[in-house]
Amino acid sequence: MGQQIVKPERRRLALAHSSKRLDNLFEVRRKEKYGDFGDVTKEGMVIRLFGLHDYGYDKDRVVFSSWLTFILETWASFSINVLESAAILGITVYLQEHPEWWPESRRNTTGISYIYNVQAGYVWYHYFVKGHRDWATFLATWAAVASDLGAVLGEAGLTPFEKSDTDQMVSHFHHYIGASEGMTAAFFFDWLRPRRGKPRTLLLLLVPFITIGFMVLAGLWGDKQAAKMRSSEDRLSFSEER
Numbered sequence: 001m002g003q004q005i006v007k008p009e010r011r012r013l014a015l016a017h018s019s020k021r022l023d024n025l026f027e028v029r030r031k032e033k034y035g036d037f038g039d040v041t042k043e044g045m046v047i048r049l050f051g052l053h054d055y056g057y058d059k060d061r062v063v064f065s066s067w068l069t070f071i072l073e074t075w076a077s078f079s080i081n082v083l084e085s086a087a088i089l090g091i092t093v094y095l096q097e098h099p100e101w102w103p104e105s106r107r108n109t110t111g112i113s114y115i116y117n118v119q120a121g122y123v124w125y126h127y128f129v130k131g132h133r134d135w136a137t138f139l140a141t142w143a144a145v146a147s148d149l150g151a152v153l154g155e156a157g158l159t160p161f162e163k164s165d166t167d168q169m170v171s172h173f174h175h176y177i178g179a180s181e182g183m184t185a186a187f188f189f190d191w192l193r194p195r196r197g198k199p200r201t202l203l204l205l206l207v208p209f210i211t212i213g214f215m216v217l218a219g220l221w222g223d224k225q226a227a228k229m230r231s232s233e234d235r236l237s238f239s240e241e242r
Contacts, residue, residue, distance in 0.1 A: 025048075025049075025050060025051040026048065026049060026050075026051075027046060027047075027048040028045065028046070028047050028048075029045065029046050030042040030043075030044070030045055030046075031043060031044040031045060031046055031056070031058065043058065043059065043060060044056060044057050044058040044059050044060060044062075044063060045057065045060075045063050047063075047112075050093070050097050051097075052097050052099075053096040053097050053099075053110075054110040054111075055096075055110070055111060055112040056110060056111075057110065057111055065147065066111060066112055066113055066116070066147070067112065068143070069113075069116050069120075069140075069143050069144060069147050070112050070115065070116040070119075072136075072139050072140040072143045072144075073116040073119035073120050073123060073140045073143075073144060074089065074116075074119060075136050075140065076119075076123045076136040076137045076139070076140030076141070077089075077119045077122050077123055077140070079134065079136045079137070080122070080123070080126050080132060080137065081189070084122070084185075084186075084189050085119070085122070088118055088119060088122055088182065088185060089115070089119070092114065092115040092118045092119075092178075093115065095114075096114060096115065106171070106173055106174070109171045109174060111171075111174075113147070113174060113175060113178070114174040114175070114177070114178045115178070116144065116147075116178075117144065117148070117174065117175050117176075117177075117178030117179045117182065118178040118179070118181050118182040118185070119140075119182060120140065120141070120144035120148075120178070120179055120182060121178065121179040121180060121181060121182020121183040121184070121185070121186065121208070122182040122183070122185055122186040123137055123140045123141055123144070123182075124141055124144070124179070124182070124183060124186075124207075124208040125182070125183045125186030125187060125190070125208075126186060126197075127141040127200075128141075128199070128200050128204055128205050128207060128208055129186075129197065129199055129200075129205070130190070130195060130197030130198075130199070131197045131198040131199055131200060132197065144179075145207065145208075145211050148175050148179070148211055148214075148215055149211060149214060151170045151172065151175065151218075152172065152214050152215060152217075152218040154170075155169070155170055155218060155221075155222070156218075169222055169225060170218075170222065171219075171222070172215045172216070172218040172219035172222055173219045173222075173223075175215045175219075176212050176215035176216050176219060179208070179211070179212050179215070180212060183208065
């Protein structure tokens with residue numbers, strides 16, 4: 001679940017289009033995978049809403065779970081404050097559509113989880129710190145926690161889902177950066193216009209920080225794996241040139 005790193009065999013294609021917007025601004029279609037005997041299976045979706053970033057995934061279940069989480073985070077954040085949430089949504093979409101704002105090694109990803117993690121960080125602040133109590137913030141808070149920790153556990157092989165030889169690696173960097181940015185934005189908005197609230201218990205207050213901590217650790221491990229993949233590609237390219 002979540003933002004995913006483009007597969008090694010597709011990296012050159014992604015780099016070729018990383019700074020060029022497609023002529024067709026809107027593209028929503030099923031992905032087609034070709035088997036060894038010419039058979040075609042449809043799994044996952046391409047979702048390009050503004051011509052560049054693909055908000056889809058390779059697996060149907062990940063498309064469903066990630067977009068459901070996005071809907072919940074959008075519902076909850078807008079129920080807290082429309083203007084603040086609209087600003088967060090607009091800025092995050094802009095950043096996804098302009099990869100030049102990202103470090104070069106973080107540009108080739110697909111998915112919508114950076115956006116919903118920024119929204120989640122905003123919601124977490126109001127749920128855990130300000131004690132905001134309604135169904136929207138409750139569902140969105142725990143959906144994002146489950147999604148982020150599920151991605152961490154999935155890559156570690158501790159769930160029945162996620163891990164296979166053909167799955168893309170999860171970009172935990174986008175998850176923990178997004179959640180941290182969202183909590184920071186919520187704190188800033190609250191500083192500008194203080195709201196009354198009653199924080200949760202200390203144990204619950206630790207939940208978002210523990211979640212972000214696990215994502216950081218998973219991200220560091222993922223960076224090592226990505227470095228190994230790049231090293232293998234470089235060795236293969238060198239062998240082919242020889």
